[in-house]
Amino acid sequence: MSTTANDDRLARVALSAIGEPGDPRLLDLVTQLGALTVHDRLLGDHDVADLQTDPEARRSATDPERTLTDAARLGMRFVVPGDEEWPAQLDHLAVAAPLQRRGGVPLGLWVRGPVRLDQLAGSVAVVGSRSATTYGADVAAEIAATVAEAGRSVVSGAAFGIDQAGHRGALAGGGATVAVLACGADRVYPAAHRQLLEHIGGYGAVVSEALPGWAPTRLRFLARNRLIAALTAGTVVVEAAVRSGALNTANWATRLNRPLLGVPGPVTSAPSQGVHQLIRSGAATLVTSGADVLEAVGAAGEHLVTEPRGRARSRDRLSTRQQQVLDAVPVATAATVSSIARTAGLGVALVRDELERLAGLGLVEGDQTRWRLAARAQE
Template identity: 45%
Template sequence: MIPMDAATARAAVRGLRGEGQTSAEDAYARAVWSVLVEPGDGVAGRLVAEHGAIEALRQIDDSGDPEVRRARARWAPRGQPGAVDAALDAARRCGASLVVPGDAAWPTRLDDLGAHAPLALWRRGAAMDAERPAVALVGARASTAYGEGVAADLAADLAAAGVVVISGAAYGIDGACHRAALSAGGGTVAFLAGGVDRPYPRGHEALLSQIAATGAVWSETPCGAAPTKWRFLSRNRLIAAMSDAVVVVEAGWRSGSLNTAAHAATLGRPLGAVPGPVTSAASAGCHRVLREYDGVCVTSAADVLEMLGVGGPPPPASEHARTDATTRLLDALSARTGRSADEVARRSGLAPEEAAILLGFAELEGRVQRDDDGAWRTVARDKAAGRPG
C-alpha cells in the first residue's frame, strides 16, 4: 500500500503545485494513478469518478467488482512507492507542474472525455487561457513542401488572430505549425506521448523548449515514461478534446492524424481538412476526412475562424509577397511546354522549396497543372475559370 497520509502527500508534491489548488492528498493520489495506469484507462476513470482519487486507491485491493479485479493485475506491477517517487523527483528536476481536476489551471475541455479523461496532467510552461479559442492543426510526419507551407500559413495567421495552436510536436506538419505560431508571436501547445522530461522526437528538443517558454508542453504520462504506439494514439484524444476545432492539414490514407479526426468527430468538435492534389497520396487522408467525416474544406485561416464562429479573417501575413512570387512563378511557366519544378525554380529565381509550395497553391487555384511525367504548365484562362475550353 502506498502511504496516503497528509504529511506524506504534502512532502511528495512539494514544488510541483501552485497556491490555491486542490488538496495535496488528492493531487498525490492522482499522481499515483498516473503512474499505475495507461492513459485513458476507463476502469480507473470510473473508479475515481465514483469514489474519488484517494478512496479509489484504497478500493483496489478490496473491490469485489470483477472488472476492477482484472484491472488490478495490470496495475499491480507499477504500484511501488519507488516508482511514484521517481516520477515526482523527475518532474521537479525538469521544472514540471502537476495539474489535476479542480485546479485553476486544469483544462476543463478535457472533461468531455468522461471516464477516459486524464486523471492528472504534467506540464512544462504556463497554463492555457481557457477563454482563448484553440485549434488543433495535425498531419503527417512524412509531409510534403506543399503541406508544410499550408500548415505554416494556417498556424501563423491563426496565431496572429489570437488563436492557440495545438499539435503533437512530431516532425513534419506538427513541427511546421508550432514553429510558425512561435514566429508569429502567438501561443502554441504541444501534447507528448511520453513524459514532459523526455523531449520527443529528440530533434525537436530545442523546439519543445521554445514552446514551454511561451506556451505549454503537456503529457498525461508521468515524467520518465517513454512514448509508445498506444500512448501516441491515446494522446490524440487529448489534442482533439483540448481544441475547439481540429484541422487535418496533410495526411496519408492510414495516417495517425485520422485517429485525432475520429476523436474530434466523437466529441462533436468541428472538423476540417486541407485538400491536396487528387493524385497525391500524402493528401488521401484529408480527402477521407472531407468525404467520410463530412469535414469542412479548409483553404485559409478564414475558413478555420469561421469554424470557430470568430468574425473577420486576419490579414494574411505575407499576401503581397506571395502575389509577387506567384507572378514570377507563372512567368516561368508555359501553357505549351511542360517544365520541371527545378526548371521553374531556376527560371523564376525562387528557391526550389518555395517554388514547390507556390506550385501547390497555384494548382489548387486551377492556374497550373502537372503532366503525367511531373512537368508543370499553365492552364488556359477559360479552363482556370471553370468554363469549357
Template identity: 50%
Template sequence: MTRLLGDPQPPDTAPAVTGREEERLARVLLNRVSEPGDAMVGRWLAGLPAAALVRAIRDGTVPDHPGLDATRLAGYQARLPGLDPAGDLKRVQDAGGRFIIPGDTEWPSQLDDLGDGRPIGLWAAGTGSLRLLALRSVSVVGSRACTAYGAHVAGELSAQLAERGWVVVSGAAYGIDAAAHRGALAVGGMTIAVLACGVDVAYPKGNATLIRRIGVQGLLVSELPPGEHPNRFRFVLRNRVIAALTRGTVVVEAAVRSGALSTARRARDLNRHTMGVAGPVTSAFSAGVHALIRSGAATLVTDADEITELIGAIGEDLAPQRTGPVLPRDLLEPAVARVLEAVPATAEGAPIERLARQAGLPPDEVLQKLYELGSLGFVERHGAHWRAVRRR
C-alpha cells in the same frame, strides 16, 4: 518505502495534508497505477474521491464492475509499492511545472467531454494558463513522414493562425507536428505540445531543441508522469486529448493508415470541427485526408481565414469572399451589358433593329447604349452596322 495514501499515518511523524492536496497526491499515484484513458478508473473516480479509490485498490475493495477481474486488479496493486507521488510533484515543480486536476482553475472543462476516458490529471510545463489558452486553440496534425509541400502548408497555416491570436496545438512529433509548432513560434505565437511521454522527456530526440523552446515560449502538456517514455498505444491515446482540448482539428497530410486520422476521428466524435487540406491526387501522403473530405467527415480548408470561420465566433471570424479579378465589363449597368451581349463580333456586325430585338430594348435606347459602349472601346460602328471590338 514511501507511505501510500490511505495507509495509517504514525502520529506526529508527518504534516497534515488538506483534502485538496490529498486529492492531488492520490491522482498523481493513480496516474502511475493506470495507463492514460483507463475507462475503469475513470468510472470509479466519477463516484469516489481519488484517495478513497487508492485505498480500495490497495485493499481489493473497489466497486464491482463487469470489466474488472482478479488479473486487472492485481495489475493495479502490483504498481502500488514504492510509488512516491510527493516526489513526482516536487520533481516537476522544481522544473517549473505543475500537475493540474479537475476542479483546478487551470483545468480545461472541455476535457470532460471524454467521459470515463477523461485524464486523471495533466502535467504541464511552460507559461500561461492551460484553460485560457485552450479556449482559443486549434490543432494542426499530420504525418511524420511528410512531404515538403505538407511541411510548408502546416507552417504557413500555423503562422497565420498565430498571427490571428489562435493557439496552435500539436504533438511535437517529426513532420507536420514539428512544422506546425515552428510556424507558430516563428511569428512569436503561442503553441502547446501534447506529449506521449513525461514533460521532462524530450521525445523524439531530434526535436529536443524544439521541445525545449516550446517549454519556454509555449506549453508542454502530458497525461504521463515524469520520466515516462512513449509507446505505440500512448501516441494513439494522446491524440484524444489533442482532439478534446481544441476547438477544431486540421489534418494537413495523412496517409490512409496515418495515426493523425485518429485525432480527426476523435475530434468528429466529440463534435469538434474537423478540417482537411487537400494535396496532390497522386500523393499517398494525402490519400487519408482526401478520404476524410470525400466522406464528409472533414471540411476542405485552404488558409487560416477558412479555418477561423469554422471555429471562431459566429459572424465575426468570416473568411473574405473569394472572387476573380474584376473585368471592365463587370462594371457595366445591366441594360448596357445586355446590348453588348447582343453585338456580334463578326466583321459585318448587325444593324440597330436586330440588336434591339436581341436585347429586348427600344431602338433609340439601344443606339444610346451603343454610343456609350463605343466610348468605352467595347464596340465600333461601320456604316449602319455595329460590331464588337476584340479586346486584348
C-alpha cells in the same frame, strides 16, 4: 491548498503510476467515484508496490509527493481537475465512448512552460502526416500563423511534418503553441526536435498525461491524440495518408462534437488522400486558409470569411441596358449593329449609341459597322 485537494492530487499521481494513459476503465472509475476512493480500493487491498516491477513506477505509486517534487525540480507542474488551471473542455471526455481502447478524462496533465491550460479554450489543433509534402507544411504553417496572430494557441504533437510546421508557424505568428506528447513531458521525442521542444517549453507549454520519464508507446500516442482533440476548439487535418495517426485525432474531434476541418490537396498526392476521404464523407469541412479555420472555430459572427469574389469586372458597373447590348455582341467574329440589335431585342439606334459607349470603356471593338467583344470583356 486544502488537505482534501492535496490528497486528491497525490492519489492521482499514484494512480498515474499504475494505469496507462487513457485507460478507459480506470479513468471512468475515477470520474464516478473520485480519485481518492479508487486509490484506496486499488492500493488498500494489496501492496501495489509489489505489482510494480518498474522501480520508477513503484516509487511514484508509493511516494507521490516525491514524484511531484522531482517533477517541480524539472520545471513541471501537475494540473488536475479542480485546479484553476484545469481546462474544463477536457471533461467532455467523460461522456465520449472509448476509441481504440483509449478514452476518459485524464487523471491530470504534467505541464512544462508558461502557457496556462485554462487559456486553451479557443485553441486550434493543427495535425497531419509526419511524411508531409512541402505544400502541406507550408499550408500548415500559414494556418498556424494566422491562428496565432488572432490570439489563439496552436496545439499539436511535436512530430515531424505537419506537427512541426504547425508549431513553427504559431511561433512565427508570435503566438503561443502547445505540444502534447505521448512520453513524459520531460522527455524529448522525436530526438531531432530537442530544440523545438525547448523553445515550446520556454514560450508555450509541453504537456503530457504520462508520468515524467515514461517512454512513448503506440497506445500512449493514441491516448495523446484524444487530448489534442479535447483540448482545442477545433482540429485541422492538413495532410494525412489513409492510415495516418492524424485520422485518429480527427475521429476524436468528431466524437467530441468539435469542428473537424480538412485542407485539400492534389488528388494525385497520397498524403492528401485521408483528408479527401474526411471531406468527401462529410466528417470534415473543407478549409483553404487560416481565415477559414478561424471562421469555423470562432464564436458565431466572429471571423466571418470574405469569400474571394475574383477581380471586379468593368461589366459589373454597366446599366442593365448596356449589359443587354454587351451580351449580344459576338465573342469571335464581328457582327453588324442590326444583327446585335436583333439579338438584344432592342432598337438599332439605341444599340448603336450603347456600342459607342461600350467601345469607350474598352469592352467592344469595331469599325462603326461591325462589332465584336474586346479581349478584356471576354470573361
